[in-house]
Amino acid sequence: MNDTADAAVPDSGTPDLDALIVGAGFAGLYLLHRLRGAGFRARVYEAGGGVGGTWYWNRYPGARCDVESLSYSYQFDEALQQEWEWTERYAVQPEILRYANHVADRFALWPDMQFDTRVAAAHWDADGLWRVRLEAEGRAPETVTARFCIMATGCLSTANLPDIPGRNSFRGATYHTGRWPHEEVDFTGLRVAVIGTGSSAIQSIPAIAKQAAQLTVFQRTANYSVPAQNRPLDPAEVAAVKADYRGLREEAKTRFGCFVVDLPRPSALADSPEQRVAEFERRWQTGGLTFMASYEDLLYDAEANETAAEFVRAKIRATVRDPETARTLMPTNVIGCKRLCVDTGYFETYNRPNVRLIDINEQPISEITGSGVAVEGEEIAADAIVFATGFDAMTGSLKRIDIRGRGGLPLRDAWEAGPRTYLGLAVNGFPNLFTITGPGSPSVLTNMMPSIEQHVEWVSDCIEALRDRGATVIEAERAAQDDWVGHVNELADASLRSTCSSWYVGANVPGKPRVFMPYIGGYPAYAARCAEIAAAGYEGFAIR
Ligand code: N01
Numbered sequence: 001m002n003d004t005a006d007a008a009v010p011d012s013g014t015p016d017l018d019a020l021i022v023g024a025g026f027a028g029l030y031l032l033h034r035l036r037g038a039g040f041r042a043r044v045y046e047a048g049g050g051v052g053g054t055w056y057w058n059r060y061p062g063a064r065c066d067v068e069s070l071s072y073s074y075q076f077d078e079a080l081q082q083e084w085e086w087t088e089r090y091a092v093q094p095e096i097l098r099y100a101n102h103v104a105d106r107f108a109l110w111p112d113m114q115f116d117t118r119v120a121a122a123h124w125d126a127d128g129l130w131r132v133r134l135e136a137e138g139r140a141p142e143t144v145t146a147r148f149c150i151m152a153t154g155c156l157s158t159a160n161l162p163d164i165p166g167r168n169s170f171r172g173a174t175y176h177t178g179r180w181p182h183e184e185v186d187f188t189g190l191r192v193a194v195i196g197t198g199s200s201a202i203q204s205i206p207a208i209a210k211q212a213a214q215l216t217v218f219q220r221t222a223n224y225s226v227p228a229q230n231r232p233l234d235p236a237e238v239a240a241v242k243a244d245y246r247g248l249r250e251e252a253k254t255r256f257g258c259f260v261v262d263l264p265r266p267s268a269l270a271d272s273p274e275q276r277v278a279e280f281e282r283r284w285q286t287g288g289l290t291f292m293a294s295y296e297d298l299l300y301d302a303e304a305n306e307t308a309a310e311f312v313r314a315k316i317r318a319t320v321r322d323p324e325t326a327r328t329l330m331p332t333n334v335i336g337c338k339r340l341c342v343d344t345g346y347f348e349t350y351n352r353p354n355v356r357l358i359d360i361n362e363q364p365i366s367e368i369t370g371s372g373v374a375v376e377g378e379e380i381a382a383d384a385i386v387f388a389t390g391f392d393a394m395t396g397s398l399k400r401i402d403i404r405g406r407g408g409l410p411l412r413d414a415w416e417a418g419p420r421t422y423l424g425l426a427v428n429g430f431p432n433l434f435t436i437t438g439p440g441s442p443s444v445l446t447n448m449m450p451s452i453e454q455h456v457e458w459v460s461d462c463i464e465a466l467r468d469r470g471a472t473v474i475e476a477e478r479a480a481q482d483d484w485v486g487h488v489n490e491l492a493d494a495s496l497r498s499t500c501s502s503w504y505v506g507a508n509v510p511g512k513p514r515v516f517m518p519y520i521g522g523y524p525a526y527a528a529r530c531a532e533i534a535a536a537g538y539e540g541f542a543i544r
Contacts, residue, residue, distance in 0.1 A: 016145045018041045018147050019042040019463065020122075021043065022151050022401070023044070023153045023157075024046035024048070024104075025051070025100075025154050026053060027152035029103055030076065030452065032109050032113065033107045034456055035460050045117045045119050046114065046115050047117065047118040047119075052100040057179055058177060059181070060175075060180045062205075063093035065093075067090075067289070067447045069088065069091040070238070071248070073086070074449060075450065076457075078245070081245050084099060086238070088231065089233060090342075116136055116137065120134070120135045120141070120402065121404075122403050122404070122433075123402075124405050124432070130149040150433075150436065151436065155437055155443050156391040156444070158397045159179050159392075160389050161389065162195070162387070164367065170370060170371075175384065176386075176389070177388045178390075187212045190383040191213055191215075191381055191382050191384075193217075193385045193386070195389055196218070196388035197219045197223050198341065198388060198389075198390050199342070200388045200390070201386075203343065203344075205346060205349055216356045216357075216382070218373065219359055222328065223331055223338060224309070225312075225347070248260060249450070252447070253527065255522075255523070255524070257447055257522070258442075258451060261289065261293045262283075262290060267295055268295040269297070269304050276311075277311065281311075288342050289342060298335070298336060299497055305335055308335050309334070316329050319347040321351050325357050333499075333500045334496045337498075337500040338500060338502040363375040363376045390508050393504070393508075394443070395439060395512075396509070407429075411427070417513050418506075418515030419515065420485050421439055423441060424443065426475070427476060431475040434459045440484060440519055442522065445520060445522075446522075447523075454530070471543045474541050475542050477540050477541060487521075488516075489516070491521050492520050
């Protein structure tokens with residue numbers, strides 16, 4: 001840590017808060033608990049009307065986590081993880097939201113959280129404080145000062161709504177999966193159009209198809225999906241995990257994605273075709289994200305990857321009765337390049353007589369009309385349109401806030417060519433600003449809950465360390481940030497994951513710079529590096 005860098009900051013007086021936290025998702029809740037416990041005056045501001053972050057907004061039918069519930073939960077408090085009862089292998093959205101509310105109750109977080117309040121701007125002032133502008137409907141904007149500003153804004157929270165001509169002329173109801181209404185949406189007897197075939201679409205399409213009179217799916221890129229094989233949790237299995245919850249958590253921390261699946265075999269190409277199919281089939285039957293852990297080289301060797309891709313295509317061919325629909329559903333890109341989807345009855349849904357698939361590469365959408373979706377050659381009548389078109393991932397929620405650092409530098413300008421961070425936690429030019437699971441950290445490539453906990457603990461330990469030595473300002477150094485960005489890019493370039501038009505590289509948002517945003521080296525290597533940097537007195541940070 002470099003104590004001498006940069007000019008001294010004038011005494012700033014007492015701010016309204018030691019730490020201002022943006023967002024009441026799982027990161028914001030734990031930050032508040034942890035910082036308060038360390039004696040800091042912390043407060044959460046949240047645009048939504050309740051806690052839960054992504055699980056507050058993503059209420060679409062079929063929404064469920066595809067990391068197993070016993071692992072997708074906090075581990076920082078043993079009593080909490082012992083007392084909470086998950087009911088299914090993969091928890092549904094309402095259950096995860098209940099869990100978030102339970103955590104807020106259990107740790108008495110409510111008095112220090114303010115809802116329906118959007119953080120519109122955060123400006124670093126010469127006096128060494130963040131001045132944060134809050135906006136709430138029906139109230140005059142308010143400014144709060146804070147020593148530290150912590151962005152717990154989530155990686156997938158700013159909806160991507162494509163600018164399709166005529167979108168606003170549609171007379172029926174429109175929905176975005178990531179902004180689903182709180183009241184129940186009933187599609188019974190309606191003609192529904194779903195645009196997109198990512199994870200949210202793949203979860204919601206089977207549920208919508210059961211209600212709708214007619215469902216038309218507009219697909220731009222076919223997607224790989226594996227069955228969840230969801231089931232109620234067996235009490236004996238839960239008891240076994242709870243008898244040594246710490247053991248499961250510690251084991252997870254040694255794994256790439258920070259959750260435990262069967263260890264991969266070394267190389268798909270080293271096995272015979274029969275052995276390979278047997279291994280893929282075993283993982284397929286186990287269900288979920290374990291499929292991509294079949295072999296170590298699936299994301300590094302195109303030929304190995306193709307063996308897994310072809311296995312999934314064969315499953316689609318065997319499941320979908322109409323050969324033309326099956327062909328359209330078969331992806332041709334690298335498996336795992338876009339986030340692997342996990343489904344319950346997705347491909348089977350296309351065997352229903354009320355479901356139709358349109359490949360918009362062959363029949364492009366020309367416009368949305370008052371009464372439906374017009375593609376080349378025909379208009380598909382619809383009473384409702386569901387945009388399952390994803391998010392402005394990882395940077396969208398940060399760039400939406402007018403964040404200005406030293407010398408008034410806007411974050412939007414600093415990141416014009418793509419996000420640049422040190423460890424995905426801090427940004428040069430933006431002192432005392434932290435980003436939880438920011439770009440440049442493993443985040444979305446891992447189980448988000450332990451990745452959030454690792455960041456929250458690192459940040460709160462860092463703020464405590466500053467207090468202990470009487471320092472008030474910390475800032476990532478330019479050289480350390482450049483080295484980290486270089487390292488993140490180098491790892492991404494070696495992987496097949498960076499080779500397609502995914503939201504990992506920002507390709508889903510027109511005009512967004514193409515940069516592979518998450519750190520691809522896995523949780524263990526990343527967490528070890530963060531710990532080393534802290535142990536070395538916050539190497540790569542200037543502190544004063
Ligand atoms: O979004 P997506 P999502 N015209 O970006 C298409 C997490 N998640 O909300 O692939 C037509 O994946 C787009 O097409 P293309 C998970 O990490 C987790 O589904 O860009 N189509 C794509 O098909 C996931 O990866 C869980 O060619 C357009 C779709 O819309 C991430 O969130 C559940 C279009 C968007 O897919 C995002 O998933 C759900 C346009 N103009 C989500 N623009 C669980 O844990 C976009 N598309 C269970």
